[in-house]
Amino acid sequence: MKKKKRHTLLKFFILAVMAGGVVLYSGVLQDTGGFLGQIRNQVYVEQKNAKAENYSGAAEKKTEKRTEISTENGTPEIEVTHGYAYETLTAEQQAVYDEVYRIIMAQDSKVKVSTCEEKVLEKAYRSVIADHGEIFWVSGYNYTQYTMGKKIVSIDFSPSYTMGRTERDYYQSQIDVVVDSILKNVDPSWGDYEKAKYVFEYLAGNIEYEMGTEQNQNIISVFLNKKTVCQGYANATQYLLTLLGIPAVVVTGTAEGDTHAWNLVQLDGAYYFMDTTWGNSSYNNGESGFSSFINYNYFGVTTAEISKTHQADGTLLLPDCTATADNYYVREGKYITEWNPDVVGQIYGTAYQNGAVTEAVRFLNTSLYDQAKGYLIDEQHIRDYCEGITGLSYIEDRDQNVLILKFS
DSSP, rough: OOOBBEEEEOOEEHHHHHEETEEEEEEEEEEESSSSOOOOOOOEEEEEEEEEOOOOOOOOOOOOOOOOOTTTTTTOOOOOOOOOHHHTTHHOOOOHHHHHHHHHHTTOEEEEEEEEOHHHHHHHHHHHHOOOOTOEEEEEEEEEEEEEEEEEEEEEEEEEEEEEEEHHHHHHHHHHHHHHHHTTTTTTTTHHHHHHHHHHHHHHHSEEOOOTOOTTHHIIIIIIHHHEEEEEEEEHHHHHHTTTTTEEEEEEEEEEEEEEEEEEEEETTTEEOHHHHHHHHHHGGGGGGGOBBBBOOTTTHHHHHHTEEEEOSSSSSSOOOOOOTTTTTHHHTEEOOOOOOOHHHHHHHHHTTOSSSSSEEEEHHHHHHHHHHHIIISSSSSHHHHHHTTOOEEEEETTTTTEEEOOO
């Protein structure tokens, strides 16, 4: 299946200026349309339908204002919310995480942080972004190192804001209205699985995958424009699940060689991976006529399963996810572990008789998958279970051993 390619342009540079015996190092970390896992002189091109669009952005103009903030006395009184990424950090990184979060939320600039290590600042910033998909007004950061001799004595942190506070507040108010309308349909009696499935289905079924939409690296594109790319899907998934009390974090890396973003979520006490972008069937199958269904193949999958197609970039320390209880196919009774043609046929037949356009079944291994395909498709026994069927199309997903049928 042909995948759409995302792209990003991220640059990193250092300048050295002599001033009164103090060397001032200035750096820029720009997120200009892609993932924070790639920093140093890397270029990615995102394409859809052989049309490439390059995203780039200028470094934020430097300001001479410097706010002295430390973890001991000057940090703004903003409550910090922690997520999965925070829990994977060292004590020093956690302290800087809190500072970075407060600075971003206060929309301050050129603030002294408690670390003198640029790598600690980088790790803290990335972790804040991974834990907080709701942050839409920042795209990277600038930092300034102050040295005495060869020793770095302090670092200033300046987030690269994409808008002012007034504009940010306007967008937030609009987003809040949309999010409230989405979450009002959540039944308070639902468990983690039902809540996560609702979020997955809403985003995959209502938000169009489109490369050229504005603000496509944040939740503005999702909730206000209804068009986004994988980073927008992942950020929105993290945000909505967190509001519902489900721990979730944004994971970045590659999928089949292309830069990508997805989520790690905790359902009923166990960790799973979820890729809402791939839940939108038009993302992978738009040209096949299969663009009107939710693809559950990457809802609640294990590390072993997602690793067949997705590779994380190492930004986060990820758990080995082995649980299967909240995998979509397991929960819905559509996971086949032994061959019984009638059991398989009746799943598809029931869906057809109930008026479904598509139905999908997952198999334990390739051998079972091949048996099902041979029996139902090649030998055309699907007619035994779908009385009156006149046409049939199908999609093979051999990575996940899922056979998707479209009835006509």
